[in-house]
Amino acid sequence: MINSGEILQTIEMIDQQHLDIRTITMGISLRDCAHPDIKACCDKIYDKITRYAENLVRTGEQIEREFGIPIVNKRISVTPAAIVAESCDAEDVVPIAAALDRAAMAVGVNFIGGYSALVHKGCTKGDAKLLRAIPEALATTERVCSSVNVATTRAGINMNAVAEMGRIIKRTAALTAGDNGFGCAKIVVFANAVEDNPFMAGAFHGTGEPECVINVGVSGPGVVHHALQACKGQPFDEVAETIKKTAFRITRMGQLVAQEASKRLGVPFGVVDLSLAPTPAIGDSVADILEDMGLESVGTHGTTAALMLLNDAVKKGGVMASSHVGGLSGAFIPVSEDAGMIRAAEKGLLSIEKLEAMTCVCSVGLDMIAIPGETSAETISAIIADEAAIGVINNKTTAVRIIPVPGKAAGDCVDFGGLFGKAPIMPVHPLSSAEFIARGGRIPAPLNSLKN
Amino acid sequence: MRAIVTVIGKDRVGIIADVCALLAKNNVNILDISQTVMQEYFTMIMLVEIPKGGIDFDELSHLLSDSGTEKDLSIRIQREDIFNAMHRI
Numbered sequence: 146m147i148n149s150g151e152i153l154q155t156i157e158m159i160d161q162q163h164l165d166i167r168t169i170t171m172g173i174s175l176r177d178c179a180h181p182d183i184k185a186c187c188d189k190i191y192d193k194i195t196r197y198a199e200n201l202v203r204t205g206e207q208i209e210r211e212f213g214i215p216i217v218n219k220r221i222s223v224t225p226a227a228i229v230a231e232s233c234d235a236e237d238v239v240p241i242a243a244a245l246d247r248a249a250m251a252v253g254v255n256f257i258g259g260y261s262a263l264v265h266k267g268c269t270k271g272d273a274k275l276l277r278a279i280p281e282a283l284a285t286t287e288r289v290c291s292s293v294n295v296a297t298t299r300a301g302i303n304m305n306a307v308a309e310m311g312r313i314i315k316r317t318a319a320l321t322a323g324d325n326g327f328g329c330a331k332i333v334v335f336a337n338a339v340e341d342n343p344f345m346a347g348a349f350h351g352t353g354e355p356e357c358v359i360n361v362g363v364s365g366p367g368v369v370h371h372a373l374q375a376c377k378g379q380p381f382d383e384v385a386e387t388i389k390k391t392a393f394r395i396t397r398m399g400q401l402v403a404q405e406a407s408k409r410l411g412v413p414f415g416v417v418d419l420s421l422a423p424t425p426a427i428g429d430s431v432a433d434i435l436e437d438m439g440l441e442s443v444g445t446h447g448t449t450a451a452l453m454l455l456n457d458a459v460k461k462g463g464v465m466a467s468s469h470v471g472g473l474s475g476a477f478i479p480v481s482e483d484a485g486m487i488r489a490a491e492k493g494l495l496s497i498e499k500l501e502a503m504t505c506v507c508s509v510g511l512d513m514i515a516i517p518g519e520t521s522a523e524t525i526s527a528i529i530a531d532e533a534a535i536g537v538i539n540n541k542t543t544a545v546r547i548i549p550v551p552g553k554a555a556g557d558c559v560d561f562g563g564l565f566g567k568a569p570i571m572p573v574h575p576l577s578s579a580e581f582i583a584r585g586g587r588i589p590a591p592l593n594s595l596k597n
Numbered sequence: 598m599r600a601i602v603t604v605i606g607k608d609r610v611g612i613i614a615d616v617c618a619l620l621a622k623n624n625v626n627i628l629d630i631s632q633t634v635m636q637e638y639f640t641m642i643m644l645v646e647i648p649k650g651g652i653d654f655d656e657l658s659h660l661l662s663d664s665g666t667e668k669d670l671s672i673r674i675q676r677e678d679i680f681n682a683m684h685r686i
Contacts, residue, residue: 213676
């Protein structure tokens with residue numbers, strides 16, 4: 146029998162250290178839902194999702210009760226909607242978002258990801274239609290999340306799409322001005338997007354994925370934070386070892402839940418995503434872990450090195466605990482969703498420039514950052530271009546989820562509520578990048594040897 | 598199905614008897630049991646076997662947690678697999 150200490154340790158992790166399974170995400174292919182008539186297409190989408198995911202929430206809740214581990218979110222990702230919408234005759238593809246929203250509501254999931262397009266080399270007719278529809282789609286639906294991949298290491302950066310995304314984000318903010326531009330929290334601009342990410346808002350069901358799949362995202366910054374209390378003042382070797390062991394335990398939990406969900410739903414298991422995803426709850430913060438390593442505040446010198454160690458140790462610990470690891474797999478540093486990040490940003494100790502440097506060594510990018518409402522579309526595009534460049538040259542996924550909050554200026558604060566948390570408005574560079582963005586075209590794919 | 602029952606709370610007379618009676622009444626067999634008292638706090642851990650076709654897991658879980666709430670104890674039941682997954686390779 147497992148000894149009492151181990152049992153009590155597990156219970157303490159769940160009760161006091163916020164250990165949970167962050168999400169069970171069911172990926173569903175919608176490739177067979179294409180139809181020239183958009184109404185028929187929407188009906189097929191709705192029918193398929195509600196059929197496949199009928200038992201998702203109930204099964205998740207059952208596993209939660211039996212194992213005594215909270216499963217915070219049950220979600221769905223679908224084939225990038227641009228692919229499904231490609232053969233629709235209609236010019237306006239907002240109804241597809243509405244169909245996804247209705248289906249999500251019917252099966253009881255809180256978010257559905259995949260109102261997406263992959264345009265790293267250029268747009269097809271379907272992609273263009275989808276990009277045009279994003280602002281209205283996000284403003285008129287509640288649960289739909291959108292993502293656009295604008296760059297890959299193999300294709301380079303599509304600067305026309307980058308420019309377009311700046312305008313789309315501005316327009317989405319304007320259409321959701323009453324909610325402080327919240328629509329922008331549901332759109333992610335990617336470089337090197339992954340096909341099996343279970344986390345929102347960037348989840349979509351890639352074209353290399355099976356018909357239906359279960360991916361699981363674990364969490365647990367609180368558990369790592371707690372474990373590190375035992376190695377105060379110890380050398381980094383100890384810190385890395387402790388994080389690895391903790392990540393192993395967290396991931397084993399994810400693997401167990403993933404296999405159980407897969408078995409009960411009769412859907413193949415895809416991956417466990419080894420991300421440390423924080424929440425705004427006190428004690429569930431990635432920033433706290435970095436500060437445990439001896440930084441007075443996240444954002445000061447040493448932050449990037451601390452984050453690199455954390456990110457790498459989480460992967461090393463997690464890889465052995467799961468049969469298949471995938472998705473984003475890295476520590477997330479969303480500003481509004483992490484109590485420690487919020488604290489540092491409020492005091493002006495954390496800048497966008499430092500966050501950008503941090504994204505070089507962790508997943509997944511500039512995430513949930515609120516910026517002044519008057520920031521121009523070109524400046525937002527330039528921020529996206531910088532972040533995409535980091536991803537493209539380093540062969541990793543990067544993303545931008547940024548919210549130009551209408552009517553707010555640097556120093557103000559905005560509260561999105563729940564898991565989205567609150568965000569201090571961070572200043573952006575005042576000088577123009579407009580001519581840079583106006584050039585358009587593509588930044589060529591980088592050389593992958595002669596690395597320095 | 599094997600599961601772990603944990604009882605945590607302030608020590609008093611009859612905790613073990615109450616929990617065991619509830620389990621026996623529902624035909625749940627106790628395979629192993631250990632208990633300690635630390636700083637007045639009582640901690641009991643039991644490995645139990647719920648027979649096939651026996652009481653529904655959710656129902657047993659509610660019975661245990663309700664009986665705990667009445668007596669100011671935290672009583673929970675979780676499938677054994679979660680502890681094995683976390684602590685054994």
